[in-house]
Amino acid sequence: MALAIRRTSDILCAARWLIRRDCRVLSTLPEKAEISQEVVVRRPAGRRPIANEAVLESRHIYPEFLPDPNPDWRNSLREKLERADMLKRRSQIDIPEFYVGSILAVTISDPHAQTKTTRFVGICIERKGCGLRAEFTLRNVVDHQGVEVRYDLYDPTIQKIQVLRLEKRLDEKLLYLRDALPEYSTFPFDMDPEILPEGTPVPINPVQVKLKPRPWLEKWERQELKGVSNIEEHLKGKDRIRRELRKTPWEKYDLMKQYRKTIPIEDQSEIWAEVHNQLQQLQLSRKKMARKRTFTAPKPQLG
Amino acid sequence: MNQAEVSKLVSKLRIKVPAEPRKLRSPKGPEGRIDKLRKTVTGLIKYERIELNHNRGDEARQYAERLISEAIRYGDCHKPTMDVANYWLLEKELIHKLFKVLVPRFENCNTAYTRMLNAPRPLPSRVDDKVVLELRGNPYPSLVNRQSNNRLLIQNVLLDAAKYDYRQSKYAEMAEKIGQREEAQALEKKSKEPTKESSNESKTPEI
């Protein structure tokens, strides 16, 4: 008897569901009963809440911990070993937070130098590669000669990386500084580090550089750069026409192209769950050490 | 080894994504490819079940999955997502369908949002492989064979019997183990009792 009742109720449910479905298909509007149910459940912003949003933010600070998105090159064990090695190196040397556009001073061991160390100051114009292959390029103008040095982030010959000015620029890569006037990439080697108050967001420097007249190393006009002010001055009519022809407005909507360039949230949260705590601890211990140092030894420059 | 892009966050797709995008022949080049896929995605959202060539079906499936996952993740108040939906859905009333019908339908779904099945070829001719692409939870009758729950198929009957035997032997083994353990415990107790007493005896004079 009970069985029979359950079965009938099942059939009823199914029938109701079918009717509802049909209505929905005809009108493309959800049934009212459903709305009332969902309104309770629905989030005010209409956005799925992510528990580890703060953890995911560390992808900007430590982008090299995310692997190459190409599935042909991925292997979970290799990535795990690589991350472990990166953390080991980070426990030996403080690799600070920096971005393209920040001004860094890097000290490396150099067998050919007289003091066996070399210090170079410059603006970070590019940061690329993932895992232990992560690298960054510093640019400066020394004696009217542009100099660029590429460093491996995890190179054990690097003795110290110091951030002299922590800021971002308007573009993701500053390779156009090679064609810009030299004053935009000239930085003194005896620059004092500027300390940001704790908790402030990283400032974005809105400076727009002026390019030298052509010839250029790349076709900057086609790259939609925000940090260049005088690009239109140097263009001819045919350059403008070609720029229009080469535009790819549909690429912005190519969802799979974006997908193939990124690591999905689910994979990322796994990675950050593995490394985030250790990174935080390293950072905290570094801060404590720095504080101790400031209390014990007064700055020599002040005296 | 290139750095992954960090400016955007995407949800993981539940379907297998090939490393390289497929080329779809079009005189307009890459733009034409996207245009073709837009038409297919619009058709899929509109009719919920369509039949098409395998190449285009597989490619359009990825885009449809991405569109739905993006809609679920950001909702209808997010302007860039709205922009993307506006681009991909050529018939504008389907945008409402995406956010009002499909998002609630798939919100708590743990599998892929679409299903792709091989369709029969009409003749043994040199035509492309055909597939049927459909959204899950569509109102049409199911395409797959429902025999998977038939208990009376010979293999299921035999497996049922095998399962019964396997379980019985396992239970017997477990019972034997428990019996052995109890025996051993009993033996230990017996052997321990006198030792305990002796240890107590030995301890008391020390105190």
Add this chain to the structure above:
Amino acid sequence: MASFNLKNICISLSKLRIGHAVTRSHSNGPRYRPPYWFASKERVMTNDYLTQENKQFVEEVMKDKMKVQAELESPLANNGDQSIQQWAPTTRRVGVIARKIGNYPIWSKDGKKMLATLLQVVDNHVVKYIPPEEFKPMKTCKVNWREKRRLGCLLVGSETIDPSTVTKDYCGLFDSVGMLPKKHLCRFMVSPEAVLPTGTPLLATHFRAGDYLDIRAKTIDRGFQGVMKRWGFKGMPASHGVTKTHRRPGNIGAGGEKARVWPGTKMPGHMGNRWRTLRGVKILRINTKHNVLWTLGVAIPGETGAMCYLYDTILPLRKLKSSPPFPTHPPADDLPIEYYDESIHPYDNPTVTYEEA
């Protein structure tokens, strides 16, 4: 008369049979079809319409079997000191099957950057040993070396798989020795002293950091390629009046007596998917927990995820000089997690500095 002649010729031609035509290409190109005597491994999977409970039951049985297999102890652990054989420079040890899992840089102690390839030794077990007297392989060359045969054949498998996914023939090979089927199989020619009992696990500690390896694997399959990619030809100019021939080989031979294509001429064709051996690869680092070897260089054939076979090198100057773990390293729990070659800078060591000379 003429028609009669023609008939005769036709009859004689039809009687002419080609009984033993041997066609051999001059290069050992990729074989697309396995030889007829090969027992195929893959089975055609069909939908059996099992009920949910029955599917779960099949999985449960599989899990139990895997568990039993995983709990098997290494035969070396029990009879450790009983039958120890001495290693000599002429003995040949067994190799292992590994998977290429990618590459990343590693620095030496003097601060030099090197790229290392990571090879993971995955779930290797000895399957079977065939002594030299019984080992009768298929003849592949005319040279008869049966008289001087002194090496036995040791079959090693890697990665246990579900027996329901492979054919019965293939399963039978493992059933006879009481193991679950393995995904990859390789035969290693070993000296009779280096024999290992069935079921012995082979680990990354089979090798030592600083030793040299020969690595055999299949190269990346690149398909049909032109001469520029396949042989590194220069091609022809992009401009200066050149039309329709930018990536073509140009002339392939002279006229006169040699007015034909000479054998071995470099031409377009299938590239890759061939067995190649890279000899004398140095081991830089070993992880005993995950069974991973770091080897110097990126020239190990195959893409990421490809299987490769590792042997002790046969190069005279890089051969093993002292006794390696022989016949293999028994599984042990108290090993250090990492072994480094003495030239390698471990990542958790302090920064490299140079002293004033």
